[in-house]
Amino acid sequence: MQETSLGSLSLLVRRVTTAFAPAVAASAIVVIRGGAVEDGFLVFASIFFVSMFFLRSRSQMHPMTWSRHAVNIAIPIAGIALFLALSKFGARQIALETTLLALVGAIVVRMYGAYLSSWFDGRRPLRIAVVGWGEQAHRLSFQLHQSEVDRYKVVGFISDDSPDYAIFDGVLPRLGRIESLRAIVQANSIDLLVLSPDASRFDAFEEVVDTCLDLPVRMIELNSLHEQLFGYVPIGTINAAWFQYVMHPSHRLQLQPRGKRAFDLIVGTLIALFALPIVAVLCLIVKLWDGGPAFYRQRRIGERGKEFQITKLRTMCTDAESEGQPKWSGSDDQRVTGIGRLLRRTHLDELPQIFSVLRGEMTIIGPRPERPEFVETLEKSVPYYSRRHLIRPGVTGWAQVRCGYVNSVLGSAWKMGHDLYYLKHRTLLLDLLILVETVRALFVGEHNQLHAPDEELVLRDRTDIPVEALDYVPERNPQPAVSAIPMTIESPRDTAPA
Secondary structure, three states, rough: OOOHHHHHHHHHHHHHHHEEEEEHHHHHHHOOOOOOOOHHHHHHHHHHHHHHHHHHHHHOOOOHHHHHHHHHHHHHHHHHHHHHHHHHOOOOOHHHHHHHHHHHHHHHHHHHHHHHHHHHHHHHOOOEEOOOOOOHHHHHHHHHHOEEEEEEEEEEEOOOOOHHHHHHHHOOOOEOHHHHHHHHHHOOOOOOEEEOOOOOOOHHHHHHHHHHOOOOOOOOOOOOHHHHHHHOOHHHOOHHHHHHHHHHHHOOOOOOOOHHHHHHHHHHHHHHHHHHHHHHHHHHHHHHHOOOOOOEEEEEEHHHHHHEEEEOOEEEOOOOOOOOOOOOOOOOOOOOOOHHHHHHOOHHHHHHHHHHHHHHEEEEEOOOOHHHHHHHHHHHHHHHHHHHOOOOEEEEEEHHHHHOOOOOOHHHHHHHHHHHHHHHHHHHHHHHHHHHHHHHHHOOOOOOEEEEHHHHHOOOOOOOOHHHHHHOOOOOOOOHHHHOOOOOOOOOOOOOOO
16 A cells, blocks of 8 residues: 555654764764764764665564664764774874764764654654454554553544444544445544454455555555564464465575574574573572482474484572373472572573574574473464474573563463464564664563463354463453453463472
């Protein structure tokens, strides 16, 4: 669909505030402090080029607070570094003090520009009309509010025969029927049509093609919008056709295995050198705490379903599974030792997995490996669960930093949606951003009650899931979409006993 003038204006504001303005500020500082005009121009070109390159990467930045700040600092640094490299070919060299002032100026202007861009988006949000039932519109509106996404606003829904019309008409209005689509778009200044899974795709696309191609309105499917705004794939709304994106040639070029392996070896080696003395001290502490072994090994499912042994520092009592049955582990698990709680809260118990990375069994960034006993249950309950085994498991990952640790089938399905997002969008840049968010989790913690969407977006069919696997989910209200709060995923620790 044709892009709206509002969307174009928002993009222009973002380019001016986060790319053009920092480059101008840095170049002006260079010239004012006595640098040549050509030096100022080169500074401008370097910072502007790096900024525009990042804007074109289309990385998912909204859910990553620390990464946004890190990027606002890193882009000017990369721009100045590019300038210094290019200036080696010239005769003049600008003073170090001038270079540092230009860098600071670019960082300050970019961070303020990012704030202005966000403020501008919130002042006049893109107006959404959901093509489908009112419940879908309300779910989307609620999640936009919970996720603090101010750039979009749901104004109503378009449906011929919505069974929940009476419930939702007082919350979000029904704007009309699908055959009146053109009039609805014009009367309500609709910028974006969102096609929900319950709508008739054929009727919706036919009406758009027949009546709306000349209007400044766009159209997107609900699951694609969730990917763009929230960074996950709502597996309750997709079918096997979704995986066509993974088969697309451009996806195959995103992150080549050799580049990924080189990244793992470089980062893994640096972490291993840093971790060795820490692990040695922690081993002694764990051993002295209760006299049990410092490490434990456990089977996990890796790439392409192959089993391997994972090693962690022990955090539970030695008879954690004395009954011989695997158990989910929760945040208040009584089997965790005193020192184990500290290790789990700081994730220091995960450090020995770096050596699994160096051996090639794991990667730095990827889906967390699960126990075979749980995989068997999850593959029966969670659609496409085995697809997460298409890539090597990671020490940390997109699902890990977004969802924390979960202790149920429904929680695993919520993380699965993030694993599919990573499977589709993985790049070296995204890996670096996830590393930044992992550092955030180490210092800030991850018990911040991330809001998951309604269960039907996470799991399409819940009838075969044991009740005990869903016991942390609130009971459904008789009128859930109006008054119920979507479930929140707590952040209990790893399912692996230790």
